[in-house]
Structure formats: C-alpha cells, structure tokens
Amino acid sequence: MKYVDLRSDTVTMPTDEMRQAIANAEVGDDVYGDDPTVNKLEKIAAEKVGKEAALFVPSGTFGNQLAILTHTKRGQEIIVGKDNHIVLHEVGASALIAGVQLRTLETKNGTMFPEDVLNAIRVDDIHEPETGLICLENAHGCGAVVSLEIMKEIKKIGEEHSIPVHLDGARIFNAALALGTDVKNIAASCDSVMFCLSKGLAAPSGSMLAGSKEFIHRARKYRKLLGGGMRQIGILAAAGIMALEKMTDRLKEDHENAKYLAKELSKIPGIKVINERLDINMVFFEMGEDIIKESELVEKLYEKNIKINGKEAGEYRFVAHVGISKEDIDYVIENIKALI
C-alpha cells in the first residue's frame, strides 16, 4: 500500500542504491576499529563538516546526549533554546545521563538572542552552577534556520568564556541549502556537531557526531559506556555513505515542494501558513477546529492513504521528503479541500 506520508522525513525509506551498498558492505568489528566501511563513513563525515574526526552513532538523540556527556561535568548547566530538540524531545536525558541542568532561553523562530546567552553565563559564585556548554540547533525544528552571523556571535561569546558550543545539526544539510552556504561554514561556529543520516538523507538509521580528534576520542569511550559500541555496523554505515554522497543535493526538491505545498495550503480559506518558518522542508500551519476537527482530519485523510500527525502546540506540520512528489501534494490539497 502506498501512503503519502507527511508526518516526518524520518519515514523515508532506504534507496535501492543503499540496499545494494548494504548487501555488499565490507565489515569488521567496529569496537576494535576494524570495520572499513564505518572508518570510511567517519572520514567522509568529518571532511564534509570540516572537523578533525567523526563518530557513527545509532541516532540523533544518542549523538546529542553523547556530546553533552563528553563536554560537561555532573552538576553543570547548559544553555539551550527553550524549544530545542534537546529540551523537548529527548526524554529529559541530559538530566539522567550527563547529570546537567538546562538553562532554557527564549527564542524567536528558533534563534536565541546572543545578549541573552551572554547574560545566562554563570559567574564564579558559591551559589551558582557552572556553565558547561552552549547548545544550538540549525536547522531548527520549528522550520527556520539560524543565521551564520548569530551563530558566530554566540560562538565568540562561548570562546570568550571558555565554554564549548555544540550544534544539533540533525538537518544541517537542509540548513546549508536554505542559508546558501556549505555545511562547513555552519559547523565552523561550533566545537561539536551532530547530524542525521536517517532523516531527509534516507539512510535507515544512524547519525554522526563530529569534532576535534581529542573530543571524538573521549566520545568514543562514552559511546561504549552508553551501549553504542556496535560490531559489524558497516552494514548501516554503507547506507550512511550513500546518504552523504548521493542524497544531500536533492534536498532542494524537498524545499521547493514544501514551498509549493505552503502556497497551495494558503489558498484554502481557514488555513494560516506560518510563512516566517518556511526555510526548509517543513510546512507549519494553523487550521481552527471550526473548520475541521483535528481527529477528523487525521482519520479522514488516513482513509485516503494520507498520513499526518495531529497538531503540536496548535499547529499542524507537513514534511516534504524524497517519498513525496508534487503530484502527491496536489492529491493532499484536493483531499483537504474536499473534506472542509
């Protein structure tokens, strides 16, 4: 059964080329450093983002939490936007695993204000925790990108206070496309960066954590501690290499499709598309319960083989990806019109 699945770009399927690469992957025990395919992926990934080294991790959440654990000491505080993935969608892991507390700051379209970051840095006071890390997210999960200027400003603040900066770059390739720059220029404003191979890039699983040689060396040990020491994992790394080599350029189609979807949605009376957060492959919009009830929209579209999520914080989110064509979008629009 073919579904038009707009819930997320995490629903993307591995490409035929990936399946071929998986079948033919040369593998070894990666905990011994013996897996040539993983070693190749880690080298390619590090080069892509302009860092000395990279580490293959099972998921984006794993990569972020591993970065926090590696950068910080128990009892420290990390500065992070209040609507970052690390705050909202990682099950409170940073309190449980690294034992840090989160200092959450206001954001506008996913961007923290540099002066707030500066003001949030703790001073040397017997009552206060130490600030151990600053976390950024780009592209932000709200659909917007953070400008390079803001990133640089925050990095500079971090440097002046000897506080490292971690970037949650789950969708860093989408961010680079939207900002019209190379991913290296985004990653330059952080000490470590996590990015996903699994979302828009369509690998079945896996993310990368990149940073200095020394940082990745320490992270590798903590990855083992967390149970992320995987063995013949070249099987997955092979798909990851395809993701980095074959799937980044085509993301522009997803961005175009998202804009097309947004344009068509906004023609429907009662729908308000959030245009200021339309930088990547995600469309956020509001549609009141008076137009159609949320549960009804979800159910009725499902009957037409269209999968969507319910609202989050009052907004629907539709996500474009390699499995969504322009025709699929027309089909979705047609069905929404018919329903309301």
Ligand SMILES: *Cc1c(COP(=O)(O)O)cnc(C)c1O
């Ligand atoms: C998806 C996502 C993650 C986590 O990735 P998982 O592989 O689902 O754990 C982290 N940050 C952002 C911004 C994401 O969108």
